[in-house]
Amino acid sequence: MEGTPVTVESVREVGPGTVALELETPDGFDAAPGQFVLLRAVPWDVADEEVDDDDVVMRHYTLSSPAVDETFELTVGIDPDGDLSPWLADLEGGEIVHIEGPFGTITYERDTDVVAAAGGPGVGPAVAIAEAAHESGHGAVVIYQDDEPAHRDRLETLEEAGANVVLLESDDDDGLADAIETHLEDGQLYAFGFESFVTTVADAIEDAGGDPDEALIENFG
Numbered sequence: 001m002e003g004t005p006v007t008v009e010s011v012r013e014v015g016p017g018t019v020a021l022e023l024e025t026p027d028g029f030d031a032a033p034g035q036f037v038l039l040r041a042v043p044w045d046v047a048d049e050e051v052d053d054d055d056v057v058m059r060h061y062t063l064s065s066p067a068v069d070e071t072f073e074l075t076v077g078i079d080p081d082g083d084l085s086p087w088l089a090d091l092e093g094g095e096i097v098h099i100e101g102p103f104g105t106i107t108y109e110r111d112t113d114v115v116a117a118a119g120g121p122g123v124g125p126a127v128a129i130a131e132a133a134h135e136s137g138h139g140a141v142v143i144y145q146d147d148e149p150a151h152r153d154r155l156e157t158l159e160e161a162g163a164n165v166v167l168l169e170s171d172d173d174d175g176l177a178d179a180i181e182t183h184l185e186d187g188q189l190y191a192f193g194f195e196s197f198v199t200t201v202a203d204a205i206e207d208a209g210g211d212p213d214e215a216l217i218e219n220f221g
Ligand SMILES: Cc1cc2nc3c(=O)[nH]c(=O)nc-3n(C[C@H](O)[C@H](O)[C@H](O)COP(=O)(O)OP(=O)(O)OC[C@H]3O[C@@H](n4cnc5c(N)ncnc54)[C@H](O)[C@@H]3O)c2cc1C
Pocket: 036, 059, 060, 061, 062, 063, 075, 076, 077, 078, 079, 081, 082, 083, 084, 085, 086, 121, 122, 124, 125, 218, 219, 220, 221
């Protein structure tokens, strides 16, 4: 299988329908918050059979740890009808997956205040960037739209450290637009999430008089 084999160190639930995978860091691998990897695996039992290319499923996942040490973290929203995410959520640790990367030009270099908007599993990189901002003495706002929020403990810790955390229901696009308008000038704007979420964020930036092209937007597809 293409990519570098890495051990899944642990998998833990971090919210309803959401898991965090801690992966062993391969030699020479480094990544900035905002970047993503291509993860390959064979998500069904072919133990005694020859694995061919048709069995391999590959998906992109964005780092959700503020830094890469011995391990790094990915946050995966479970799509019950999906090919890979339910399989990843069922792992126990000790399994091998293959990764390639890091990829992506959207990075946080610990050099400015941030406003991180997240929809669904986009909360992973949003929290990571907010944590990296705090660690480097910068301000952070997290705007997070999800009916069943994940990473609540990390969001609470961020709030206690002075970050501004805005939690919104999934259908509250007016609230999302208000929050974007309120915090437009508070730092470099990032957005992470699936197509409809990042489109709503881009529209909200434009409606508020900002330039969506200046926002760093990662579309999960
Ligand atoms: C740059 C980037 C970064 C990303 N980062 C993250 C991240 O950090 N966290 C995260 O959770 N996700 C992230 N994603 C999304 C992730 O790569 C997967 O798309 C997601 O986990 C779903 O994969 P899956 O195999 O479980 O579902 P899939 O098998 O891809 O299916 C997804 C949905 O589509 C439906 N579907 C599949 N095929 C068809 C079809 N032919 N017709 C109709 N419906 C169909 C399925 O029923 C299911 O509901 C990212 C994506 C990109 C591009």
